[in-house]
Amino acid sequence: QNQLKQLQQYPQNDPNRQAREKQLMAERKEVDTNLQLEAQQLLQNRIDLAEKHQQTFKILEDLLNQTLEDQLVQWKRRQQLASIGGPPEGSLEQIQQWCENLADLIWQNRQQIKNIDLLRQQLPMKCPGSDLLPQLHNTITSLLSTLVTSTFIIDKQPPQVLKKDTKFSAGVRLLVGGKLSVHMSPPTVKASIISENQAKALLHNENANVNDTSGDILNNCGVMEYLKDSGVLSVNFRNMSLKKIKREEGRGQEIVTEKKFTILFQSEFSVAGQELVFQVRTLSLPVVVIVHGNQESNASATILWDNSFAEPGRIPFIVQEKVHWTRLSQALNRKFSQACGRQLTPQNLKYLAVKAFDGHSTPDMDFDNMMISWANFNRENLSGKQFTFWKWFHGIIEITKKHLREPWQEGYVVGFVSKGHAQELLLSQDNGTFMLRYIDGSIGGVTIAWVAQDPNTGERQVWNLQPFTSEDFNIRSLADRILDLPQLVNLYPDIPKDLAFAKYTKKQPEVDTKTQDGYVPSGLVSTVQLPAASMMPMSPLAPRMYEEPASPAQSIINPGSVQSTASTDTTMADMNSAANAEIDLTELTVEDINALANISFTDDFNIEGAEEFDTIMAEDLDSFLSRVL
Numbered sequence: 001q002n003q004l005k006q007l008q009q010y011p012q013n014d015p016n017r018q019a020r021e022k023q024l025m026a027e028r029k030e031v032d033t034n035l036q037l038e039a040q041q042l043l044q045n046r047i048d049l050a051e052k053h054q055q056t057f058k059i060l061e062d063l064l065n066q067t068l069e070d071q072l073v074q075w076k077r078r079q080q081l082a083s084i085g086g087p088p089e090g091s092l093e094q095i096q097q098w099c100e101n102l103a104d105l106i107w108q109n110r111q112q113i114k115n116i117d118l119l120r121q122q123l124p125m126k127c128p129g130s131d132l133l134p135q136l137h138n139t140i141t142s143l144l145s146t147l148v149t150s151t152f153i154i155d156k157q158p159p160q161v162l163k164k165d166t167k168f169s170a171g172v173r174l175l176v177g178g179k180l181s182v183h184m185s186p187p188t189v190k191a192s193i194i195s196e197n198q199a200k201a202l203l204h205n206e207n208a209n210v211n212d213t214s215g216d217i218l219n220n221c222g223v224m225e226y227l228k229d230s231g232v233l234s235v236n237f238r239n240m241s242l243k244k245i246k247r248e249e250g251r252g253q254e255i256v257t258e259k260k261f262t263i264l265f266q267s268e269f270s271v272a273g274q275e276l277v278f279q280v281r282t283l284s285l286p287v288v289v290i291v292h293g294n295q296e297s298n299a300s301a302t303i304l305w306d307n308s309f310a311e312p313g314r315i316p317f318i319v320q321e322k323v324h325w326t327r328l329s330q331a332l333n334r335k336f337s338q339a340c341g342r343q344l345t346p347q348n349l350k351y352l353a354v355k356a357f358d359g360h361s362t363p364d365m366d367f368d369n370m371m372i373s374w375a376n377f378n379r380e381n382l383s384g385k386q387f388t389f390w391k392w393f394h395g396i397i398e399i400t401k402k403h404l405r406e407p408w409q410e411g412y413v414v415g416f417v418s419k420g421h422a423q424e425l426l427l428s429q430d431n432g433t434f435m436l437r438y439i440d441g442s443i444g445g446v447t448i449a450w451v452a453q454d455p456n457t458g459e460r461q462v463w464n465l466q467p468f469t470s471e472d473f474n475i476r477s478l479a480d481r482i483l484d485l486p487q488l489v490n491l492y493p494d495i496p497k498d499l500a501f502a503k504y505t506k507k508q509p510e511v512d513t514k515t516q517d518g519y520v521p522s523g524l525v526s527t528v529q530l531p532a533a534s535m536m537p538m539s540p541l542a543p544r545m546y547e548e549p550a551s552p553a554q555s556i557i558n559p560g561s562v563q564s565t566a567s568t569d570t571t572m573a574d575m576n577s578a579a580n581a582e583i584d585l586t587e588l589t590v591e592d593i594n595a596l597a598n599i600s601f602t603d604d605f606n607i608e609g610a611e612e613f614d615t616i617m618a619e620d621l622d623s624f625l626s627r628v629l
Contacts, residue, residue, distance in 0.1 A: 085337055100179045158240075160285055162242060163290050170263065173233065183233050189223075189266070192263070193217055193261050193262070194261065199317070216244040218241045219239045257301075262284050286303065305331075321375075322371045324369060325368065339397045353370075392440075395444030395445075407479075412495070414436060419437070422462065426462050429493060430494075431452050434448050435492040448468075450487060476524055479503075485526055485528055
C-alpha cells in the first residue's frame with residue numbers, strides 16, 4: 001500500500017508507473033486472498049478448538065460424575081452403614097487423589113479458555129453462528145465449582161444420638177484444598193444445628209437463610225489446617241456441646257425421639273486470589289437429640305431405621321415407612337454383630353421375625369417378602385407387653401455387649417430360643433445340661449434353663465432360673481454364677497461348664513484371714529432355691545421379670561452363713577426394684593399407691609408414655625400421689 005502511494009509522485013502516463021502499479025495491484029490481490037484464506041483457517045481452528053474443548057469438558061464432566069456420584073456417594077453410604085454395624089467405610093486417600101487430579105485438569109482447561117479469550121481480544125474475528133467461548137467458560141467454571149463444593153465433606157460424623165449438654169466431636173475435610181492452594185488463606189468452618197424442615201429449605205434454595213438454627217452449639221468454629229505430608233486440609237471439632245435445642249411440632253404420632261436434626265457445616269474461601277469465591281456447606285447424617293438417658297433406646301431405633309433404609313439423594317430426611325423383613329433383618333444383624341462381636345444365625349433371625357410380627361406369624365412362614373412397618377418396629381407395643389420389639393431387642397444387645405460378649409462370640413449363648421423349644425432340646429440331653437436363653441417377657445433379661453429330676457415326682461423336667469439383669473451381673477458375673485451352681489453340669493449340648501466358662505471367671509485376690517482389725521473376710525456365692533408348693537402371687541408392683549412363676553429363684557449368700565427361707569410376700573426390696581421398672585398408672589391399686597410412698601425415687605423411674613421428663617424427686621411425691629389418686 002505504501003508503494004502505491006509513492007507511485008502517485010510519478011506522472012500517470014509514465015509507463016514505469018503503470019507497469020509498477022499493475023504489478024503491485026496483483027501482489028496486493030494475492031496477499032488479500034492469502035490473508036482471507038489464513039483468516040478462514042484461523043477461524044476454523046478456533047471453532048475446531050472450541051469443539052475439542054467442548055468434547056474435553058464432556059469427558060471431564062463424566063469423570064467428575066463418576067468420582068463424585070459413584071465413588072464419593074458410595075463412600076458416604078458406607079460411612080452411614082458403618083455407624084450401625086456395616087463394614088468400615090475405608091480410606092479417602094484414593095478418592096482424594098482422583099479429585100486432586102480432576103482439579104488439575106479442570107484448572108488447566110480453565111486457564112486455556114482464559115488464554116484463548118486474550119488472543120481473541122488481540123485479533124477479533126466475527127464467528128459465524130453461536131460463539132462457544134462464553135459457554136465453555138461457564139461450563140468449566142461450573143465444573144470447578146461442583147468439584148469444590150462436593151468435596152467439602154464430613155470425614156468424622158458427629159454422634160447421631162446427641163445428648164444435650166454433652167461434649168461431642170466431628171471432623172470436616174476439603175479433598176481438593178491442597179491442589180487449589182486454599183490453605184494459603186485457611187478458611188474458618190462454622191457448625192450449627194438445624195431441623196429437618198430447615199434442611200429441606202436449604203436444599204431447595206441455596207440462598208436460604210443459614211443463620212436460622214434450631215439450637216446453640218458451643219465451640220462451633222474452627223480453622224482448617226493443612227498437613228503437607230498427606231496433603232489433607234481439614235478441621236477437627238473436639239469439644240462441641242449442644243446447650244439449647246428448639247423443637248418443632250411433631251407430625252401425627254411422632255414423638256421427640258423420632259424428630260431428626262442435622263449439623264450444618266459451612267465455610268467460605270477464595271481461589272486464585274479473589275477471582276473465584278466459593279461458599280461451601282455440608283450436612284451431617286440425621287441426628288436425634290435427647291435430654292435423658294432413658295430416651296437413648298428410642299433414638300437409636302430412629303437412627304437405625306434411617307441409616308438402613310435411606311435412599312441416596314433423598315429429600316432430608318424422608319425414609320420408607322415399610323420395608324421387607326429381609327432388609328430389616330440385615331440391619332438388625334449388622335447392629336448386633338457390631339455390638340456383640342458375632343453375627344446372628346438364620347435360626348436367630350427367624351426367631352426375631354416371629355417376635356417382630358407378634359402373633360401374626362408362625363416359625364414355618366416365609367418372612368423374606370413380608371413387609372414390616374416402623375410402627376411394628378418401635379411405635380406399637382408387643383401384645384400383652386409394655387415395650388416395643390426394638391426396646392426388647394435393644395435390651396438384649398445391651399446385656400450381651402456388657403456381660404455376655406465373649407460367651408456369645410464363642411457360641412456358648414443360644415439366646416434366641418423359645419421356652420418350649422429350649423425344653424425340647426434339653427430333655428434330649430443328660431441331666432444337668434443347661435443353656436442360656438433371652439427372656440421374652442422383659443427387657444434385658446437372661447435365664448438359665450437346665451434339665452434335672454423333680455425331687456418330688458422323680459420325673460425329668462426343665463427348670464428356668466429367675467432371669468438375670470445387668471444389675472445382677474454387676475454384682476457377680478455370669479461365669480461365676482454358673483460355676484457356683486452344682487445343678488449345672490454341661491453347657492448344651494455336651495460342653496463341660498468348666499471348659500466353657502472357667503476362663504471368664506473373676507479371680508478373687510488372696511486375702512489374709514488374719515486381719516488387723518479382727519474381721520474375717522466373706523465372699524458371695526450363688527445358690528438355687530427350688531420353689532415351694534404354695535407360692536403366693538406377687539404384688540402388682542413387684543417387677544415381673546419372668547413369665548414362668550414356677551421358676552426357681554436364685555440368690556447370693558455368704559459362704560458359711562445360715563440361709564433363711566425367703567418370704568413370698570412383697571418386700572421393700574421388691575418395691576425399690578419396682579421403681580426401676582416401667583409402671584402403668586392405670587393398674588395401680590390404693591395399696592400400691594401407699595407402697596409407693598416408701599420408694600426411693602431415682603433417675604431410672606419411668607412413667608409409661610412420658611416423652612421427656614426430669615428426675616422425680618422425693619419432694620414431688622405428694623403432688624404425684626394426689627394426681628394419681
